[in-house]
Amino acid sequence: MTSDHLLDRLARDLAAVVPRIDATAEHERWQPGLGAFEEERQLELLVGALRDAGDWTVEREVTYPNGDRRCDLVVEANGRRVPVEAKLLRFRRDNGDREPNAFGTVFDPCSNSLVADATKLVESDFESPGGLLGLYYDRAGEDTPPMSPATLAEKVCLDVEYWFDVDARTRAIGRFSGLRHPVHQQGAVITWGLERG
Numbered sequence: 164m165t166s167d168h169l170l171d172r173l174a175r176d177l178a179a180v181v182p183r184i185d186a187t188a189e190h191e192r193w194q195p196g197l198g199a200f201e202e203e204r205q206l207e208l209l210v211g212a213l214r215d216a217g218d219w220t221v222e223r224e225v226t227y228p229n230g231d232r233r234c235d236l237v238v239e240a241n242g243r244r245v246p247v248e249a250k251l252l253r254f255r256r257d258n259g260d261r262e263p264n265a266f267g268t269v270f271d272p273c274s275n276s277l278v279a280d281a282t283k284l285v286e287s288d289f290e291s292p293g294g295l296l297g298l299y300y301d302r303a304g305e306d307t308p309p310m311s312p313a314t315l316a317e318k319v320c321l322d323v324e325y326w327f328d329v330d331a332r333t334r335a336i337g338r339f340s341g342l343r344h345p346v347h348q349q350g351a352v353i354t355w356g357l358e359r360g
Contacts, residue, residue, distance in 0.1 A: 166245045169219075169238050170294045170334040170354040173247070177296075177352040178337030180212040185342045193257040198300040198347020202251035205298055206235065228288035236296065246293035247354075248280035252315065253300045259346045269297075269319065272326040278319060282327040285359050294334065295319070295355040300347035303340065312336050312351035319355060330358040 185197040188208070193199035197208065210221050219240035224233045227246075236247040254265040269277045277295055284293040297319075299312050310318070316333040323331035334356045340349035 166243065166291050166294065167334055167356050169240055169243060169245045170247070170296075170356050172219075172240075173221075173238055173296065174335035174337040174352045174354040176213055176337075177209050177298075178339045180209060181339040181350075181352070182341055184208050184212060185344075188343075194344055194346075196342050196344025196347055198253065198342060198344045198350070199257050202249070202298070205251060206249055209298075210236065232283070234284075234287075234289075234293075243291070244289075245291050246284055246287065246289045247296050248277070248284055248293070249296040249298065250277040250280070252277070252297040252353075253347065254310065255300075255302065255346050257344075257346060259302070269315070270322055272322070278322045278326060281323040281329050281331055281355075281357055285327070285329050285357055292329075292357040292359050294357055295331070297353040298350070299353060300342075300350040302346050303348040312338070312353055316353050316355070319353075323355075323357075331355045332358075 188197040189195050190199045210223055213221050222237045225237040226233055234246045235249040238245045238247060252269055254262055256262050272278055280295060320331045323329050334354040337352040342348050
């Protein structure tokens with residue numbers, strides 16, 4: 164199984180478990196549903212559900228080979244290990260207001276953003292340059308969503324190449340819908356594969 168196949172499968176399998184987890188996800192502070200949870204808790208719940216899948220493994224918070232950081236996920240199947248940095252791509256708050264920091268979390272090349280994570284992975288000592296994963300949410304029927312999953316995926320590729328001269332390609336957009344939260348009702352798990360320049 165290639166890195167690209169693992170990233171494709173990761174997006175689709177995560178998207179498939181989102182509705183099941185959402186059905187019982189209760190937050191102490193926010194409205195019910197998975198979309199209101201912070202990034203770390205979402206990854207914990209989603210990866211926990213994938214661990215039951217059988218023929219592959221997903222580890223969390225794996226130390227980079229040079230030991231100075233932790234990688235969000237490392238996916239392994241058939242002897243192939245792929246490091247993956249993940250970000251929550253949520254452009255609206257629990258109450259529906261726009262999240263002013265969301266674009267920076269995704270696109271700011273000078274911060275701990277999804278775009279900047281690409282260079283962190285490519286410059287690491289992992290065997291594979293790895294991939295990126297985004298957990299995207301929006302509201303069903305919204306007239307003007309901040310950005311569609313496909314548009315967001317394309318912009319990430321363009322920004323990674325522009326800022327860091329790294330080749331990023333969208334591997335999969337696994338969509339999900341029918342979630343309980345009134346704002347975070349649908350979305351997608353997006354994965355990108357990275358190649359060293």
